[in-house]
Amino acid sequence: MQGSSLVGKAILLVLLLLACTGTALAAEDATMGMSPPVFFLVFLLVCIIIGIVAVLGGVGGGVVFTPLMMGFTDIDTFIIRATGLFVAMAGALVAARPFLRRGLANVRLLFFAAVPYATFAVIGALLAGYVKETMGATGDALVKLSLGVLVIFIALLILFGGKRVEYPEVKNVDSLSERLGLAMAYWEESLGGVVDYKVTRSPVAILLFCGVGLISGMFGLGAGWAMVPVFNLVMLAPLKVAAACSKVLIGIGDTAAIWPYIMGGGIFPLFAVPCMIGLIVGTLIGAKIMLRVKAGFVRYLIIAIMFGSGLKLLQSGLTGLGYL
Amino acid sequence: MGREEAPKPPLAGVVYGEIAYWMVIVGMVIAIAGSFIYLTSGGYVDSECLLAHLWAGADVHTIWEECAGIDEVPHGHWYLGMLGYGDAIAMLGIAIACLAAVVGMWGSVAAMFKEKEMLFAVFALVVAVILTLAAMGVITLKH
Numbered sequence: 001m002q003g004s005s006l007v008g009k010a011i012l013l014v015l016l017l018l019a020c021t022g023t024a025l026a027a028e029d030a031t032m033g034m035s036p037p038v039f040f041l042v043f044l045l046v047c048i049i050i051g052i053v054a055v056l057g058g059v060g061g062g063v064v065f066t067p068l069m070m071g072f073t074d075i076d077t078f079i080i081r082a083t084g085l086f087v088a089m090a091g092a093l094v095a096a097r098p099f100l101r102r103g104l105a106n107v108r109l110l111f112f113a114a115v116p117y118a119t120f121a122v123i124g125a126l127l128a129g130y131v132k133e134t135m136g137a138t139g140d141a142l143v144k145l146s147l148g149v150l151v152i153f154i155a156l157l158i159l160f161g162g163k164r165v166e167y168p169e170v171k172n173v174d175s176l177s178e179r180l181g182l183a184m185a186y187w188e189e190s191l192g193g194v195v196d197y198k199v200t201r202s203p204v205a206i207l208l209f210c211g212v213g214l215i216s217g218m219f220g221l222g223a224g225w226a227m228v229p230v231f232n233l234v235m236l237a238p239l240k241v242a243a244a245c246s247k248v249l250i251g252i253g254d255t256a257a258i259w260p261y262i263m264g265g266g267i268f269p270l271f272a273v274p275c276m277i278g279l280i281v282g283t284l285i286g287a288k289i290m291l292r293v294k295a296g297f298v299r300y301l302i303i304a305i306m307f308g309s310g311l312k313l314l315q316s317g318l319t320g321l322g323y324l
Numbered sequence: 325m326g327r328e329e330a331p332k333p334p335l336a337g338v339v340y341g342e343i344a345y346w347m348v349i350v351g352m353v354i355a356i357a358g359s360f361i362y363l364t365s366g367g368y369v370d371s372e373c374l375l376a377h378l379w380a381g382a383d384v385h386t387i388w389e390e391c392a393g394i395d396e397v398p399h400g401h402w403y404l405g406m407l408g409y410g411d412a413i414a415m416l417g418i419a420i421a422c423l424a425a426v427v428g429m430w431g432s433v434a435a436m437f438k439e440k441e442m443l444f445a446v447f448a449l450v451v452a453v454i455l456t457l458a459a460m461g462v463i464t465l466k467h
Contacts, residue, residue, distance in 0.1 A: 036371040037363045074381035086418065090352070093344045093424050100341030103333035107432070110337075111447035118451050122463055132383075180443065187330035194331060251344060252451060255425035259458035262422065265384045265397035269414035270371055273359045276421075277352065 036270060044274040047087070051282015056290055057302030059158075060250065061279035062088030062222035064305060067151045070144060071312035075271070077140050078132050081220030082258070082266035085125075087279045088222030089254035094280060096251050099244035106184045109199065109237065109245055113227075114252045116206050117213040121257035124217025129264055141320025147219050148313030154225050155306035158299065164228070168236035170198040177202040177235075186241065199235040208234060217257035222250045336435040336448065340428040347424035355417030362410030368392055368403075369411055400461045426455040 034042065047061070050068065054061045066084035070077055099105040131139040177183075177200050185196045208230045216223040224246045231242030261267060318324045362371060373391035382390070388397050401419065406412035429452035436445035457463050 034375065036375055039375055040359065040363060073379075075378050076381055076383050078384060079378070086422070089425070090348055090421055093348045093421070097341040097345040100337035101333060103331055103337070105337060107334045107337040107340075108441075108444050111432075111436075111444045111451065114451045115447055118454050122454060122458055126463070185331045194329070248341075252425050252429065252455070255422060256451075256455050256458050258422050259455075259461070260463055262419065263399050263461045265388055265399070265402075267415070267418060268369065268374060268378070268387070269355065269359055269362060269411050269418060270374055271378060272418060273355045273414055276418075277356065280352075 040270065040274045043271065044278045047275045047278025048282040048285065051091075051279040051284075052286040052289060053282075053301065053305070054279075055283045055286030056293060057158075057299055059302060060088055060222035060224045061091055061283060062220070062254075063154065063225055064302070064309075065275065065279065066220050067147060067306065067309035067313060070147060071309040071316065077143050078128070078261070078264070078266050079268065079271065081128060081143075081218075082261035082264075083272045083275055084220035085217075085254050085258045085261060086267060086272050087275050088220075089251055089258055090276045091279055091283055092222065092247050092251035092254065095283075096248040099248060103184075103186050104240060105244040105248045106182070106186075106237070106241055108180070108184060109182050109231070109235075109241075110248055110252075112180060112182060112202070113205070113209050113231075113245070113249055116209040117216075117227075117249055117253040118256040120210045120213030121217035121253040122260065124214040124219075125257040125260040126217075127214075128218045128220075129260060137320060141317045143219070143317075144313045144320065145317025148310045148315075148317055150215065150219065150310075151306050151313060152310035155303045155310060157225065157229075158306070159303050164232050164239050164242075165236075166239045167195070167197070168232065168238070170200050170236045173198050173200045174202060188240075195238060197238050197241065199231075199237050201234050201236070205230055205235050213253055213257075216250075216253055220257075220261075222254065224250060334435075334441075335439055336432040336441070336444075339431040339435045340425075343431045344424040344428040347427060348421045351417045351419070351421030351424065353417070354420060355414045358410050358412070358414030358417055360410070362414055365410060367411030368406045368409040371411075423459060426452070426459050429455055 047065065050064050051061045054064045062084050065087055066080060069075060069080045069084070096105070100107070128143070131143060135142065177198075180202065182202065183196070183198045185194050187193075188195045212223045212226045212230065215221065215226070224243075227246035227249060228242045231237045231245050232239050237245070315324060369387070370391045374387060377387045377390060384397055388394055403412035403415035403419065407416065429448060433445055433448045433452050436448050
């Protein structure tokens with residue numbers, strides 16, 4: 001109960017801060033009445049709350065951060081995408097260590113998936129820059145519109161998506177997976193024993209990793225929402241392995257995608273640093289609160305936030321294209 | 325299931341995890357220190373101007389032109405020549421954090437070769453090369 005009340009307060013604070021941001025945007029003063037230190041602290045606080053809510057909802061901070069910032073602030077989409085990728089990457093790199101030390105993340109599976117994912121994450125980032133450069137405001141509006149559709153799709157996926165399976169049963173292993181020898185074993189604490197598992201459908205997974213990488217690089221999102229189902233429901237890896245591999249892979253793929261943005265001058269420390277610290281601190285706090293709150297409530301909260309952001313992005317996109 | 329002994333985690337994974345984790349932590353500390361200097365004594369990009377342009381939705385080209393007084397977006401590692409400024413130090417920290425996976429992947433490549441996992445060493449090598457080319461600015465967006 002104490003945890004639920006804390007989450008309630010956090011939600012109110014997010015809404016209040018977003019409302020303040022909106023009000024501030026409407027003000028005449030160019031700096032919206034905020035000095036740089038105040039801006040730093042406000043974004044630190046907002047991102048701590050985003051981090052808490054995201055981890056409680058079972059998604060990465062970047063997936064909530066990018067649509068919220070793009071939907072509710074006028075900050076340039078290129079800068080938001082760059083910062084979104086950066087915060088998703090930093091969080092994933094910090095979280096990867098325990099998964100790799102315990103052998104929960106399968107390195108063979110990881111390096112196999114990292115080739116298509118990282119390649120297409122870079123292509124996505126370059127494509128985003130090309131759209132921005134060649135299409136200007138129309139390109140911005142198209143990006144917002146596409147992201148709006150994508151975010152609503154992710155919310156629907158969370159709402160109606162297939163049930164994830166803790167230990168999927170692999171009946172047939174395809175020849176590629178067999179030849180590559182992707183299967184490994186890990187120590188499962190809750191069972192007090194070793195889980196030997198197989199994976200399958202590698203050719204399909206390669207195509208899916210290409211698509212997920214492209215979306216991640218193009219829109220500046222972490223892609224755990226898509227990668228966990230690919231590992232778990234398509235390749236039939238155990239759920240914990242899928243989640244661990246997804247987290248590590250986000251760190252690798254987003255690193256590939258972030259550099260074109262950095263080289264394009266899209267990262268500003270005044271914006272990126274408080275967001276990075278905030279999301280990492282928020283994730284750590286969220287992980288502790290998670291033990292005390294009802295997951296169902298937070299899941300619906302995330303769905304509501306994503307629907308809200310998605311609709312706002314659709315509205316901004318359509319306005320930018322002159323349809324509204 | 326059935327075995328009672330925990331399998332040893334692959335060296336390549338442990339090497340990657342340790343390098344990535346510690347480099348991000350070091351990068352974060354430098355970025356925080358740089359931000360503190362930036363907020364207290366200014367930087368290469370004027371913070372008030374940056375804030376005003378961020379809120380106004382200005383693009384990166386306008387921000388660099390108006391707030392740093394340069395005609396073009398500085399492609400590449402602009403901060404390395406400006407380390408007397410707080411924001412350049414913070415950017416160095418960000419870059420170190422972003423280099424974590426690059427260095428980690430090269431560590432993994434070495435570990436994979438050491439463990440004679442040749443096929444996966446090649447996969448890791450391909451990823452390490454992609455990450456390195458991106459970090460060197462060979463794969464870049466031009467404005």
